[in-house]
């Protein structure tokens with residue numbers, strides 16, 4: 558199979574979909590790999606790291622999209638990329654369709670087969686292709702929140718760890734999954750007073766046992782969430798209902814109950830955000846203010862640490878990328894129902910139910926498509 562990897566074009570996105578290592582594995586499996594020149598440079602992988610393993614460098618994204626049978630990326634395709642996708646082509650990348658009707662429509666119009674990293678499962682309740690980036694974003698969130706809390710950035714001027722005689726920052730993390738756990742660990746490591754809220758009692762039980770004393774846990778009832786948010790210096794939004802639009806857990810009205818200059822870090826922004834007042838921002842201009850509360854809502858946080866993130870993502874995507882290339886997407890999905898969960902769009906049809914529910918669109922099941930019922 559011809560596998561193509563373009564340079565990412567989202568603002569300040571320095572990750573790349575294929576590491577030289579993954580490209581080399583694909584070549585060893587008998588595939589042809591095309592890399593757009595400079596695609597890996599932002600992550601520290603120059604063109605010759607790919608060519609030395611047998612990949613071919615091409616000069617433009619147009620050539621990648623024209624030639625490749627499968628395009629491997631990081632971020633959701635931007636409008637210019639969507640226009641180059643074509644019928645029969647496989648796209649393997651993050652998509653985050655639920656909050657993005659325009660992208661969903663254009664992917665359906667392209668006729669391509671679009672497989673979303675973030676909805677591939679592992680059979681144990683996990684999302685193995687989201688997890689590494691959630692680990693990164695979770696570890697970054699307190700760091701970004703601490704920066705947002707600084708006066709020069711509009712924040713309340715509170716130091717995460719406090720100093721002797723002065724209380725540390727009060728950090729509330731909503732959602733105790735991968736992002737939330739990593740965020741809580743780092744915030745606690747910085748010396749903050751941390752509470753993690755979740756709706757899953759088994760998850761809270763696990764966190765309590767695994768991290769006893771490092772941070773506190775609380776059940777995410779509406780009342781407890783409102784009370785803890787009102788007391789917080791920093792709130793980190795880290796909830797997920799896989800594939801679906803994020804639930805809004807802090808309303809605009811609640812902002813007036815919060816401490817002026819408090820920081821909201823909405824990591825769940827890629828699924829639409831879990832604060833009513835969230836809107837996606839970029840690394841170039843990451844923070845804005847609503848009713849005196851500072852919002853940090855960067856939808857591609859791991860891009861800030863592109864080298865670590867590219868390697869972590871590459872480790873997770875490689876086996877799936879190889880299965881898709883070796884067997885073709887249909888057989889790979891028949892053999893692996895967890896990979897089938899990644900199918901979001903095929904040949905003009907939406908194939909993921911949570912996206913259909915979020916956008917009010919009809920959905921065809923992947924099983925029906927694989928049976929040839931499309």
Ligand SMILES: NC(=O)C1=CN([C@@H]2O[C@H](COP(=O)(O)OP(=O)(O)OC[C@H]3O[C@@H](n4cnc5c(N)ncnc54)[C@H](O)[C@@H]3O)[C@@H](O)[C@H]2O)C=CC1
Nearest residue numbers: 690691694732734735736755756777796797825856857858
């Ligand atoms: N902005 C960025 O750059 C990045 C964003 N993300 C996003 O971060 C979000 C979280 O991802 P993960 O931690 O991997 O998900 P996860 O599935 O590991 O954890 C989500 C947690 O939220 C909890 N939850 C669901 N509804 C809740 C509610 N109403 N109240 C309290 N808790 C609730 C679940 O029980 C679960 O423990 C996702 O939207 C993901 O796409 C991930 C990586 C990078």
Ligand SMILES: CC(=O)C(=O)O
Nearest residue numbers: 651690827856857859
């Ligand atoms: C998960 C995601 O959206 C990201 O890593 O940018």
Ligand SMILES: [Mg+2]
Nearest residue numbers: 827856857858
């Ligand atoms: Mg994102």
